[in-house]
Every structure is written in structure tokens, then in C-alpha cells.
Amino acid sequence: MDEKTLLEVKDLSVYFNLREGVLKAVDGVSFNVDRNSTVGIVGESGSGKSVTAQAFMRILPETAEIKTGEINYYKDPDNPIKIHALPDRSPILSNIRGKEISMIFQEPMSAFSPLHTIGHQMIECLMLHTPMTKQEARERSIEMLAKVGISNPDKRIDQYSFELSGGMRQRAMIAIALSTNPSIVIADEPTTSLDVTIQAQILKLMKDMQEEFNMSIIFITHNLGVIAQMADMIQVMYLGKIMEAGTAEEIFYEPRHPYTINLLKAIPKIGSHVNSRLEAIPGQIPGPFDVQKGCKFCTRCPSMIKGLCDLRTPDIKKYSDTHSVYCWRCLEQEK
Amino acid sequence: MVNFILKKLLSTLITIFFVSIVVFIIIELPPGDFTDSFAAGRSDQGEVVSKAEIENMRALYGLDRPVHERYFKWIWGIVSRGDFGISFRYKSPVLFVIGERISFTTYLALLTMLFTYLIAIPIGIYSAMRQYTLGDYFFTFAGYLGLSIPSFLLALLLLYFSTKYTHTTVGGLFSPEFKNAAWSMAKVVDMLKHIWVAAVVLAVAGTAKVIRTLRATLLDEKSKLYVTAAKARGVSGNALIMKYPVRAAMNPIASTLGWELSYVISGSPIVAVVLSIPDMGPLYLTALLSQDMYLAGTLLIFMSLMTIIGTFVSDILLAILDPRIRLGIKI
Numbered sequence A: 001m002d003e004k005t006l007l008e009v010k011d012l013s014v015y016f017n018l019r020e021g022v023l024k025a026v027d028g029v030s031f032n033v034d035r036n037s038t039v040g041i042v043g044e045s046g047s048g049k050s051v052t053a054q055a056f057m058r059i060l061p062e063t064a065e066i067k068t069g070e071i072n073y074y075k076d077p078d079n080p081i082k083i084h085a086l087p088d089r090s091p092i093l094s095n096i097r098g099k100e101i102s103m104i105f106q107e108p109m110s111a112f113s114p115l116h117t118i119g120h121q122m123i124e125c126l127m128l129h130t131p132m133t134k135q136e137a138r139e140r141s142i143e144m145l146a147k148v149g150i151s152n153p154d155k156r157i158d159q160y161s162f163e164l165s166g167g168m169r170q171r172a173m174i175a176i177a178l179s180t181n182p183s184i185v186i187a188d189e190p191t192t193s194l195d196v197t198i199q200a201q202i203l204k205l206m207k208d209m210q211e212e213f214n215m216s217i218i219f220i221t222h223n224l225g226v227i228a229q230m231a232d233m234i235q236v237m238y239l240g241k242i243m244e245a246g247t248a249e250e251i252f253y254e255p256r257h258p259y260t261i262n263l264l265k266a267i268p269k270i271g272s273h274v275n276s277r278l279e280a281i282p283g284q285i286p287g288p289f290d291v292q293k294g295c296k297f298c299t300r301c302p303s304m305i306k307g308l309c310d311l312r313t314p315d316i317k318k319y320s321d322t323h324s325v326y327c328w329r330c331l332e333q334e335k
Numbered sequence B: 001m002v003n004f005i006l007k008k009l010l011s012t013l014i015t016i017f018f019v020s021i022v023v024f025i026i027i028e029l030p031p032g033d034f035t036d037s038f039a040a041g042r043s044d045q046g047e048v049v050s051k052a053e054i055e056n057m058r059a060l061y062g063l064d065r066p067v068h069e070r071y072f073k074w075i076w077g078i079v080s081r082g083d084f085g086i087s088f089r090y091k092s093p094v095l096f097v098i099g100e101r102i103s104f105t106t107y108l109a110l111l112t113m114l115f116t117y118l119i120a121i122p123i124g125i126y127s128a129m130r131q132y133t134l135g136d137y138f139f140t141f142a143g144y145l146g147l148s149i150p151s152f153l154l155a156l157l158l159l160y161f162s163t164k165y166t167h168t169t170v171g172g173l174f175s176p177e178f179k180n181a182a183w184s185m186a187k188v189v190d191m192l193k194h195i196w197v198a199a200v201v202l203a204v205a206g207t208a209k210v211i212r213t214l215r216a217t218l219l220d221e222k223s224k225l226y227v228t229a230a231k232a233r234g235v236s237g238n239a240l241i242m243k244y245p246v247r248a249a250m251n252p253i254a255s256t257l258g259w260e261l262s263y264v265i266s267g268s269p270i271v272a273v274v275l276s277i278p279d280m281g282p283l284y285l286t287a288l289l290s291q292d293m294y295l296a297g298t299l300l301i302f303m304s305l306m307t308i309i310g311t312f313v314s315d316i317l318l319a320i321l322d323p324r325i326r327l328g329i330k331i
């Protein structure tokens, strides 16, 4: 195990046991999160990004279970915590949640309780994880609100989430997440519900905070433009599997996997005709309960190799220490 | 908050005013008045009541005055002196006739509400937290049973079994030895011993309804994002459940408190008849039949008042519980 590694995800599978059948939301995902780095997880809707993140914090819905794999947390490298193996009611787990790993949700409106003030929820979190008194927790909360750029924090703290604007709400969300000084912050589409200007402000805020607080960020989005600004390492996910992984440079300048290449094509280019449609990837996405043999992308892939891609799961192809791809075509080109 | 309460208070007072008018119209609605039904009653017994006698009586009770004059006189009496007029039939002030019964009905209603929530809230929480367990199925089944059994039948059953096995009569309001005794602690206890059957009977259907509402709301709230978010902050176990979903599920309970009360009140006469408790139900019926208008009107006003006050309390509770209501924000 590398010393830089903070979180290790090994062969993680999360299945939903639903009435309609078993839904493999995450299907054998592996990657590492290094200290003080940002990992981006990108992919279309339904690719399992959120479920992966929920597994890290063990806040999966009741119908979901971690079927295989490991989630190891190396805060103390000599004494790793096996998050996947902790019992549901383990106090270690409650201590990880909100203290070691925090989460910023996509919709700050519904992620705050409408019946409790922002301050109430911040103070609750601080008092759970630190020896602070109520008064100290309150002061710390006000300080955090000020830090994330909320004006009149001593007034805002006693307000409810619905009294704040969308941008302010997301700032408050970030303030809560960072208040306990966690080692990892998971941001699940933190800017999707915001307009573009606010989005840029929030992204900058997160970068600044990362520098100040020395934390790792797991940044989830389906927006490649956003991830380009944020991530050091990028994991491209599709239907529960990692398709391609690499540094931001590798993914943006030398994409290898047909899925990544097509995703990149789908980004609207600056200067392109205003009305030009997003070039979505053509083809049929298999339903969530379909057992797609071989490469999951083969129903939509322009370079699909019949008799291979649709039968056998592709092996890994490494282009560098950091850059790996799961694709038969890439393996073939090697020969 | 003070503003909110004042506003609600004002609208409540206005409602009461309109209700009093409607009540008066209702009791004026049947053709004729008390003197007619009085005369009819007499002539049924073979007596003849002369026209002059009736006119005299009319004048005495003020029934010859125009409607609006009588209305305002009546209302003024109530507001200024707490005088609800006189009962023609009993020839004494209305309050004197019904005072005791009104307080019984009030006790009964409050006791019933207390039972309802005391039983329903813990069961509702249990059912939602242990969804699809044996306990949950048991309470769901018991709830349906409670909803579908008519209250008079349940009253009869309870009456039968308690007489058979405990050899006490739960019917009536007091045991024979207390019937004419002066008020004392022992007498109050004796009354509670009798009244609880009625309260339980009245509470059963309401309890089943509250359990179902609570269970449904809790299941709904439990899977909301803000609960997951709280969990992700490290809140766990009972603290998580009680603080977030249970707290949110109290809102619909508070907001239906007013209806619940009116439901109890409208259900009480029939149970009272079965258990021979001196509730206002039977009195109300005879008052209407004999056109004893101030008595009927007062009873009607009282019943509406209970509902209106229940709704007022509901509104205030809801505002305390839900900041969105307090701050006038649309949900």
C-alpha cells in the first residue's frame, strides 16, 4: 500500500435487491484516493456514481447491500479501518460519518431539515464530533459560515435553509461539511442545481477550502467541464463499472476508451453555434436489470468487436502508471 | 409568532361570530316556535290552551320581537353576562340546565384525545420503524378492526365484559354510593373509573386513524434526503429517528387535532346513550324537538366552539412545530 493513499476501494460491488430483481448499481469498482488530492468520478446519469459515494459512508438505502469488495480508510496507515466490514450500528461508523468523511449533497434545499435552523444542524454535528460546548460550537459555526462567504453569519445561523438563496444554501452545506475538519469530502454534484456564475464561485470556494483544510475531495459530476477544473485523477464510470481512469491531462488530452471519447465530444464547445444540439452518444442503454455480458458499453460503441466485446468483460490495458482502460479495442491495437 | 397568534385569534373570533348567526338561523328555521309545540303538546293531552294564553307566553319569552332583535339580545346576554338565555322547557337558565353535562362532555373529549395520542404515537413510531415485522402487522390488523367496529357495539361489549368479570357497573357516571354524594377526590376517581370506558370506546377509531397517518408520514420522511444527510453527519440510532422523521411527522398530527376533536364530539352522543352517561346528546335531541331554542342554540354553539377552538389550537401548535407556517412561507 502506497503511503499517499488515504482511501482504497477494491473490487466494490453494490447490489439493490428490488422486487423486479437484482440491480447491480456498482459492479467491481477499484480506485484509490490520495491524501490532499481530488478524484473526479464522471459518467452519465445512472452510472452508479452516487451509490459508490454512499457506500463510502455506508449511507446506502435499505434495499442496497455491499456485495463484494473493500473500502479501506488509511487515516492512520498502520491501523486502517475497514469501512465495508463495520456493523451498521458501529460507533466507529458514526464517528467516520461527518468527522472523517463528510458529504456535500446535490440539493442543499432537501438536504437541510426544514424544521431546524442551519445553526442547529451545524452545532449538532460539531457537538457530536468534538468536545466543544454548545457556545463554542456556535461560535465555530458562525466562523465557518463567514469563511464560506456568507454575509451576516451571526444572523444567518438562526435562519432556516428555505430562507437562504440556492448559492447561500450550498455554501452553508459546505460550511457544515468542513466544520469538523474532515480528511475526505465527497461532493455529489454540488453545483448542478445552481446557475453558472454561482457554480464557478462554489467551485473556487471548494478549491480554496481544500488548500486551507488539507483534505481530499471526491468530486462527482456528469459535467466534464466542471471536473476539468477540479480533479487530479478522473474515474470514468458507466453502468456500475470504471471504463477509464487517468490524470486529468490523460483523460482530456489522450482519452482512449470509446465511451470517454464520446463523452468528450458531447461537451458543448465554446464558440459553437448556440443552438447546436449536444452531441449525445447514440444507441440504446441496457435497462438496469438486463444482464449485459462483456463490455457494458457494447450496445452503443462505434468500435465494438462482434464476438468479443459482447461476450467477455474487457481486461485492463495500462498506458501509464496512472492511465488505465478497460476496452478490447485498445487491447487489440496493442498487438 | 405573536403576530401570528393575534391574526389567528382574530379570524377565530370572526368565525365564532358567523357561526353564532348560522346557529341562530338554524334554530329559527323550523316553522312555529316553542309556544306552538307547547300548545300542541297540551292539546295532545286533551287540554285546551287559549289564544290569549299563548300570546302572553310569547310576550313573556320575547318571542314576539323581530328576529334580529332577539339575536342581538341573546348574543349581548352571552357576551356581557355569560347569560345564554332561558330554557322554556325547564323554565330555568340554559346554563343551569346544561352546565354539568357540558363539563362532562368536555372531560370526556379531553380524556379521549389524551388516550388517542398516548396510544397512537408510540405505536405509530414502532410500526414505521419495524415495518413489515410481526408487531407491525399486528397493529395494522388491530387498527383495521378498531376502524371497522361501530362504537356502540364496542361500548356494549365492554359493558358486558366488565360487568361480567369485574362485577362493577361501568354504565352511568357514578357508582350508586357516590351518586348523591358531595364532590370529593373519591368521587372524581369514581367518575374516572366510569368514564374511561366511554373514552376508550371513543378513542379506538381515532387511534387507528392516527396510527395510520403517523406510520405513513414516518415511512415517507424516513427516506428523505435530509435524514440521510443527518446520518451522514454522524447522527445515529434513536437520536436520528426522533429528531428528524418523528419530529416532521408531528406536523400532520397537530394539524388534524381540530378535526379529531370534532370527530370525538360528534361520536360521543351515541356512546353516551349506550353507557348511560349524562352527556349532552339526548338533551340536544329533545331541545330540538320541542323548539326549546336557546337551549338548542347553546348546545349547538358549544359543539361548534369545541371544533373552532380545536382548530385554533391546531393552528398554533402547527406554527410552533413548523417554521414555514410561522414565517408564512408556502410549502
Ligand SMILES: Nc1ncnc2c1ncn2[C@@H]1O[C@H](COP(=O)(O)OP(=O)(O)OP(=O)(O)O)[C@@H](O)[C@H]1O
Residues within 6 Å of the ligand: A016, A018, A023, A025, A043, A044, A045, A046, A047, A048, A049, A050, A051, A052, A061, A063, A222, A288
Ligand atoms: N434507492 C434506490 N433504489 C433502487 N435503485 C436505485 C436507488 N438508488 C440508485 N438506484 C439505481 O442504481 C443505479 C445507480 O444510481 P446512481 O444514483 O448511483 O447513479 P448516478 O451515477 O449517481 O446518476 P445521477 O447522475 O443521475 O445522479 C441506477 O440504475 C439507479 O436506478
Ligand code: SF4
Residues within 6 Å of the ligand: A257, A258, A259, A295, A296, A297, A298, A299, A301, A302, A303, A304, A305, A309, A314, A326, A327, A328, A329, A330
Ligand atoms: S470493449 Fe468493445 S464495446 Fe467496449 S468500449 Fe471497447 S471496443 Fe467498445
Ligand SMILES: [Mg+2]
Residues within 6 Å of the ligand: A049, A050, A051, A188
Ligand atoms: Mg447521483
